[in-house]
Amino acid sequence: MGICLSRNTSSSPADNQSSFTNTDRLSSGISQGNNTTTSSSGSSSNVSGNSGFSAASGGSETEAYPNGQILPHSNLRIFSFAELKSATRNFRNDTVLGEGGFGKVYKGWLQDDKSTPIAVKKLNSESMQGFQEWQSEVNFLGRLSHPNLVKLLGYCLEDRELLLVYEFMQKGSLENHLFGRGSAVQPLPWDIRLKISIGAARGLAFLHESESLIYRDFKASNILLDTSYNAKISDFGLAKLGPSESKSHVTTRVMGTYGYAAPEYVATGHLYVKSDVYGFGVVLVEMLTGLRALDTSRPAGQHTLADWIKPHLSDRRKLKHMMDSRLEGRYPSKASVQIAQLALTCLEPEPKNRPSMKVVVETLERIASVNEKARQPVPRISKINPQRPGNFRHAQQHQYHRSALHPRNGGGHQLPSYPLPQRVS
Numbered sequence: 001m002g003i004c005l006s007r008n009t010s011s012s013p014a015d016n017q018s019s020f021t022n023t024d025r026l027s028s029g030i031s032q033g034n035n036t037t038t039s040s041s042g043s044s045s046n047v048s049g050n051s052g053f054s055a056a057s058g059g060s061e062t063e064a065y066p067n068g069q070i071l072p073h074s075n076l077r078i079f080s081f082a083e084l085k086s087a088t089r090n091f092r093n094d095t096v097l098g099e100g101g102f103g104k105v106y107k108g109w110l111q112d113d114k115s116t117p118i119a120v121k122k123l124n125s126e127s128m129q130g131f132q133e134w135q136s137e138v139n140f141l142g143r144l145s146h147p148n149l150v151k152l153l154g155y156c157l158e159d160r161e162l163l164l165v166y167e168f169m170q171k172g173s174l175e176n177h178l179f180g181r182g183s184a185v186q187p188l189p190w191d192i193r194l195k196i197s198i199g200a201a202r203g204l205a206f207l208h209e210s211e212s213l214i215y216r217d218f219k220a221s222n223i224l225l226d227t228s229y230n231a232k233i234s235d236f237g238l239a240k241l242g243p244s245e246s247k248s249h250v251t252t253r254v255m256g257t258y259g260y261a262a263p264e265y266v267a268t269g270h271l272y273v274k275s276d277v278y279g280f281g282v283v284l285v286e287m288l289t290g291l292r293a294l295d296t297s298r299p300a301g302q303h304t305l306a307d308w309i310k311p312h313l314s315d316r317r318k319l320k321h322m323m324d325s326r327l328e329g330r331y332p333s334k335a336s337v338q339i340a341q342l343a344l345t346c347l348e349p350e351p352k353n354r355p356s357m358k359v360v361v362e363t364l365e366r367i368a369s370v371n372e373k374a375r376q377p378v379p380r381i382s383k384i385n386p387q388r389p390g391n392f393r394h395a396q397q398h399q400y401h402r403s404a405l406h407p408r409n410g411g412g413h414q415l416p417s418y419p420l421p422q423r424v425s
């Protein structure tokens, strides 16, 4: 798994509380026994002034703040281990939602609210790896509130047990939908893919604009979906504060996930805000093609999707051949070309040549609105009775083109369902 850790792992998590100063420079702290986590960064008001995101004094309803807000302190609940054990029926196997690099994620129900499920991420207690990530998640996500960021409800820190409790996302991860197998996994239609990319882009733009936060691990498995396919970014374990205004990047140990991590970061450890934009470009391409960011079972030269795909993105005919066969040709050709062009700019080798996430959001919204307009019913004046209500015709249907089913790797999607992510270390 190769997760980098620079901390001393000899002491228990409780002992480590005194060293809760975040190594990633967000000056927040957690105190056990107090039911809030606190921030001393004092940056909220600046953020409000600079970015247009409101720093609120209380309330965490993302609905009330569609553009997001930075809370002066988080309202995280501290759960006892016993409470979470009971919520997940003793972490029973049939409650497992998935497994990542740091441990399993379980579905559960709390005693005090049986109607609302929760997701409980339990970090592997043997190794204590992931402590820093756990800490970052609490510090960062605990204070950020946005409709496109998953809601962290609370945490548990008891003996060697580290757990995080999130809102439950009914439709799981984008990764499951793009690459999962079985009858439960329905291919995502074009419009949903567009909606997901806009949601995820808004979430990332919020992080960049609000506190110049570099997310560092943008990938399909970290984009979670609610019942209406609203996308929410999860996992802030690797998030890092971006450079000060006079600097272009921060230099840091290389962490993230192969296939998504930006080339400059992997090569030099120089991390830019725009390094996230590269990861976003990779996810856009995954959505277009239905191919994984990294797949070593593909022929040589095709392992890394971004490197392999670039020449195909700028060529309309090649792109058509590469589109996800599970779309069955049901997508507007023009929009697919526009998104491919956008992806190409996100994948520019030079960070400065990549668009900001704000521009990415605007571009995607524009593409979606044209799509939407083309679907609007256009009023038609009837020759027989112009006054007659309801006499409409629908705008001309999209000229969807059907892409040839292109065999890949000897025939379609033959990848294992959920391989563990390959992280950069």
Ligand SMILES: Nc1ncnc2c1ncn2[C@@H]1O[C@H](COP(=O)(O)OP(=O)(O)OP(=O)(O)O)[C@@H](O)[C@H]1O
Residues within 6 Å of the ligand: 097, 098, 099, 100, 101, 102, 103, 104, 105, 119, 121, 150, 166, 167, 168, 169, 170, 172, 173, 175, 176, 221, 222, 224, 234, 235, 257, 421
């Ligand atoms: N809040 C949630 N609601 C519903 N399902 C979730 C939630 N959080 C995680 N999951 C499920 O658990 C899986 C594992 O998540 P996790 O973040 O631990 O690993 P990952 O994203 O696959 O890899 P990594 O460890 O690199 O982040 C997700 O892919 C998703 O299917």
Ligand SMILES: [Mg+2]
Residues within 6 Å of the ligand: 100, 221, 222, 234, 235
């Ligand atoms: Mg994850």
